[in-house]
Amino acid sequence: MVDRQKDQSKASALTEDAVQSEEVRAQQALLNDTDPSLTDASEVAKALNVDIATGLSSAEAKRRLEKFGPNQLASAPPVPKWKKFLAQFEDPLVYLLLVATAISVVAWFIERANTPGGGEPVPFDALVIVLILIVNAVLGYIQEARAEQAVAALAQMTAPQTAVLRDGKVVHINTTDVVPGDIVVLGEGDTVSADGRLFAAASLRIAEASLTGESVPVGKKPETLAEAKALGDRSNMIFNGTSVTQGTGRAIVTGTGMNTQVGKIADMLAATDDEATPLQKEMAHVSKILGLAVCIIAVVVLAALALTQGFHSVHDIIDSLLLAVSLAVAAVPEGLAAILTVVLALGVQRMAKHNAIVKKLSSVETLGSASVICSDKTGTLTRNEMTVERVVTPSGEVQITGTGYAPEGRMVMVGGGDLAVPSAVEAEVMATLGAGTLANDGDLRESDSKPGTWEAIGDPTEVSLIVAARKVHADRKYASFERVAEVPFTSERKRMAIVAKDNANAGNLTVFAKGAPDVLLAYCTRIAVGGAVRPLTEGDRQTILATVEKLSGEAYRTLGEAYRPLGVSSLTDVPGIVTNSAGQITDISEQSDVIESDLIWAGMVGIIDPPRTEVRDSVAEAHRAGIRTVMITGDHPLTAARIASDLGIIEKGGKALTGDQLDAMDEKALDKATSEVSVYARVAPEHKLKIVESLQRQGNIAAMTGDGVNDAPAVKSADIGVAMGITGTEVTKESAKMILADDNFSTIVAAVREGRVIFDNIRKFLRYLLSSNVGEVFTVFGGVMLAGVLGITQPGSEGVTVPLLATQLLWINLLTDAAPALAMGVDPQTDDVMARKPRKLTDRVIDKDMWIDIAFIGIIMAAVTLIGMDMHLAGGLFTDRSVDALGHDAQMTEARTMGFTILVFAQLFNALASRSARQSAFVGLFSNKWLWGAIGISILLQVVVIYVPFLNDAFGTTPLGFTAWIECIGLAAIVLVASEIYKAIMRAIDKRRGVTV
Template structure:
């Protein structure tokens, strides 16, 4: 077996599986009310019947989950189904209909008491209104249940996960399945999923503000406390809901769910109502406007009738009240709120199928308005399949074949020749990969599954390809000084179990940083002092590889002999292999390292991202790369993807003066670094942010500052992130986007959207889907409101012009409405729900990505849309009233002296006329459904692309035929069968809505074209 130069042989420990069971007969969790912080690790381990080295067995974990329940806080009690059903009636517009129903019932009672022979045997108007309201409530109840189920399914997709030790292996499980006795594996960015006693801690710091109010992260140690202390001082404990901000550690779970510290205070938390979204507020506003408008119109009409004709009898009062009922029914889009919720839920489901998991329905509004996407590079713009491709040591440069995480490849020279085993450069490469594999927290499993940072895993893959670890299997890690964004390097202390006194420090990190800790360099089998020339050569290689878009990592090592270790306070290695936190001793350990070499790691751009960035640019969305990588690496990837122009020069000096910054409008800089940002004033920073599209070597505070600056310019910013340091910027952005694969739990909780595939293209697709959803909402709002306005205008003008249109019998007094309240309510039920829902799932009719992003200040229903609604409403009312007029003597199109050959009375003629108007209005609204699919494009473009809409139209037609031709429904709805020629007249008049809508759109397109 070969040896590392100046290093003792290392080997790995063997472990045995322990089969322990929990013998407690109590259902209360162990330590739920006690304080494990005052017990040593062995006592806690024994009491919980677990193993700190192997964790729980899977069978035991399942048994404990059954015994102690899921690791969840108690939620709000379920609302009974009957209460959720009654909620369907809690709407101002429904209240208006219920009042109208009561008025109609009172009118029937009065009419029956004053004129028993002339009154209806049953209050059909009231019955039909109540039945339709109940049917609508049932539909709403069913649809909202489905929407809730969809949201619940999404919440399961975004459920937090935790890494624990089970059966001797690290596994990732749903946080709700964590049980007492589990061994938590904690890392930077994780959210602690349960209360636990620390087993190990390396530079571990935990943000406990959510529990204790402590503003700064708390440093954690494993030592046993002498007495019970307050939660903020229990430094050997971690608590549910807190966040790991730095370092790594392991802990035994002592309490889960409501038995945790946060669970004990959960009942004291007040339930706050979630704020309504801008869209919901606008819908509430529309409902109020409609309600107020109906009341005003009804009051004006009733006042006019009273002044012009007067109320001469109780019948006049009854008829006037029924008019108010008709206006109320005509104005109310009863299912508006339910349809909106369902459309949003279905849209979010579609997004989830494309790997964009939106946590809240309200976020869909914001998605369609995004004007800037700030994205990390690694894993989002690139494949996140980090591959060690090139290695440089003292003897030269070699390549490793193969890509991704499959450890298949060989070591070859620059000309492709395979490197021999005896070659000195191979010895150097093996030593470098050994150092990189030991100073490593990643894990590569046989099936290609990776655990940890992809960059770290790439070193493990490269080591397997060249069999670097074959001679170094007997190793044991005993301590770690973790990588942090400030240190940019990691050191792991390992030992040979056969020689506990011989320790070796292995390190990896940014080459320029690691070089500062190196005094020697490995050349073949020998070690010599590092010269200034060596340092310059290494830095030159770093620069060259960075220009080629490689990520560089250096590897080094140093023997830590017994004499040296005695001088390092804090390193206490016992037989169990545990050591105290040595991060504070980094200066004493990390010096006189031996430089072994460095690797060039490539993360190839995703092939589909370039097209997605081009699509985003076409949609008026700016793409910005913010990365911690080298600026030249960032610029190269950005150029490859089309974020910046590859041919442009470096114009960074232009941003340091505001006047000069004006001259680079529209040009992105090569890259700005965090140091350069720090050197800028606020004005210079704001000027640079307007044009710079690539930022490299940035810190968390830079990301936050960039987001704030972009927002101050009026942008709607989407910000991606994965690490805990990204969480503040992600939370501050208008659309925080977390990585679903590599993202930490802290970032996922801060985000509004999670990418299940960590792919930038998914963001662009989500923005597109968000725009389509918003456009579909505008479609069905245009359709619903124009249809209801048409009904209101029909009733209003039908009453005001009753004498002109022949609606009113000249020999009678009082009010005659053109359509009955039950007919209007049937129209709403028939033509509102199904077609509106179908439009809510409509595909893209307009090119939504060929327009500028919508401003959040823009109204959902703008002035142009209100004009469209009014135009269609007027046309709809006109064709309906014309159809009624055609079948009544004394109207505009008939002569008052005309003789009815069948001897029909005016009431009988009125039934036929209403049936015609009723049918025309139904089909006018169905034609309107086709016209409303786009505000500008012809309805005949992609006419048959929405099969759901055609299905809804077919269903509406069948039900309308039933109302006209089934005798029982004739009585309930005041209809009579139509003859074939009457259908031609009805459909011809109804089709005018579509025809005139096409003319209106054509004129609108010409106006827009002329103004361009």
């Protein structure tokens, strides 16, 4: 019985799979074999089994995603983990170490052949070098894996979104989750995420240059084509990778991923390597300089050995070659590139948690150098909680009570207390708000999950009109109107008009328009006063414009409202409307001059958007950091100046420069203006580009915010393009280097601060790594050149004696280069990074002062190391210890152990000293728990190397007594003391110069 049920379940599953497979084949046939542009949209919807009114269900979309796969182009297969691990060995230094290993093995064979008893049983030097190479590779692999994870998490945060109709509601999903049959909802600024068949469009224009090469945006219409046409002429199709420049539309997705037109022509090359960041390029440059310097030093040392000690055997030659390799190993920090990538990736991920999503690691360097931040006003400097507070009509002025998006409030006369609003004024307010509600692309919804909570869908300014209309029930009065045509708002037109039919009045058509009052007024010839319509006089115009000035002076954003009954029920019957040979209107937006003529002025609204309380402090902090804040807005100059003065961007009474004034300037005058003016009003998007280019010509590093599609050129041209994460379009987000998840100006300033901290931390671990490695080079070089003076070589002895072994130097690098340097990369802020002027991009990461600091610490480190060795050798400069019964070799092993340990501790003290170029190491000494953890682990491992017997053989060490440990720590601490003295002197010099660091 059980087996029969299993068989039935299995058969049922097979049948379901077969049905689904058949469906997939049918859908795939439509996608591959049928031209949707020649098929009616309803037939396309039927073939893809989707209702265009509700879209796919979530369950169905999930099933199709599993069947068709993610909506993305195929890429090169991921690199296997074993290849990534082997890639850690693809380094010239590693090749050098392998040569050293071969030399060590040869030396071991020779020693075995020429030593009674066979010598050492195994080639310890070679084994240790190989072991350290493997450990280094493991650390590098782990660091790169962490960096990849951080970047992958960042990519998920910046993943493009697409608006689709699912379960009857418009939702935003990751573009990769779009499936065939989805209903895509398009708006101005959206990036088209898949190929699709349009079934609705209003003044829709799409830029298809990326696909067809057509430089002018293409008008789109849903009508079925009569014959097959070239890609660029398929006006009822949308294509993946293109962008909406104007209008709105809806389409059925017919192709995703590799089944799109872009997918068919995609170049299927293997993934290319990421371009090196400026920091990485400079690090490569530094490594080359160090490598060249080491080669020169190695040649000098070998020559000195040949002249002073001579090569008396093959052992001497081999030891000398190992010494040269030791110098190379000592000079260049092998893990530098990996540590740099990890620190940048972790820093960027940390910034993302604070709502600043930096898309590229290389942008961090630019962030810390910003000298000007150009910001939009609405939503960035202000709360973006737009509220209609005033309605001014020809018969009076009322105030709408209530704040936020909750439609709760009423109208009262301005200055009239609780006096009832006259009926004539009430009717005009209704007409004004009704026009604003109909000529509107926004929406207001009550949250399903939180009843009583309202969600604004679309532009906050438009939503504020809907809220105001619902407060006074104007929306009910105009509920019978249905939109039939639209002339969309653009930043150039500064107005919007729709044509609506009144279903309660024989379907008669009326034009409703809204826009900037001074702009809309130019299209009005009549005015509605007290229930009657009369000609608009010059006196009326002056009164209206004076009211605009008054409201703007009170920081209100003003919008004018107008209307015109057309007296017909069909657009084709409107006088002046042009139709084609079939009697159809091709695109109503192209006939805006007819639609928007002879309008009747209804009134205007005053909308307030209060400044964000935290922005004033952020502006002050930016100013303290030498960063100028510039406000750029399309609002009225008086409104802009008022908000700017409230935020501290300009002094009270300061003026704003308008777009018209910018147009009248030549390049020289423009540069002078932008160097002085910090507020720009009534500007178009192209003015943003002119402003940012002018600032850049003056040597500024400019950040520019934007949200609309037309902001993209300015955002892309800026040194730091910043897109709004909430209100920003996909086109702008793609053009930007940084996205604000909260659309808040304070987040930009916080990101600049974080960028400066990250850059400071990079300089910290570079100072630490390079000074420590230079200290190793100086130790080896000084030990060879002064071998006789220090007692490293004894009078009459033959052969080459080096101060430290190659395995010891390798161990020091492994111990001190990885964990402490990585811990310094996440060091908390030690200096006041916002108390200094912005860094220029031309400034070197490692400047002259740092090189002096590196050389100074390196010399001190080498000196204390060699002094410590000298104290345990016979015939030394500071002590003249007698050779004990065990002989010079045993004494040399003890001295090497001393030098080895002193150098390790000196570098750990250097880690504390390197946390700041000027500030004392004792300020915030215990603030970095990761650094202290790394120091503790390093000390523990060094103790293990000294006291574990088989490691004594591998590293040429011997156990040290208590007194020796005191000597090691005491001498090593001199590095910290010397650093403190050096910093105190430099602080005094800086103070005398008046330099803030």
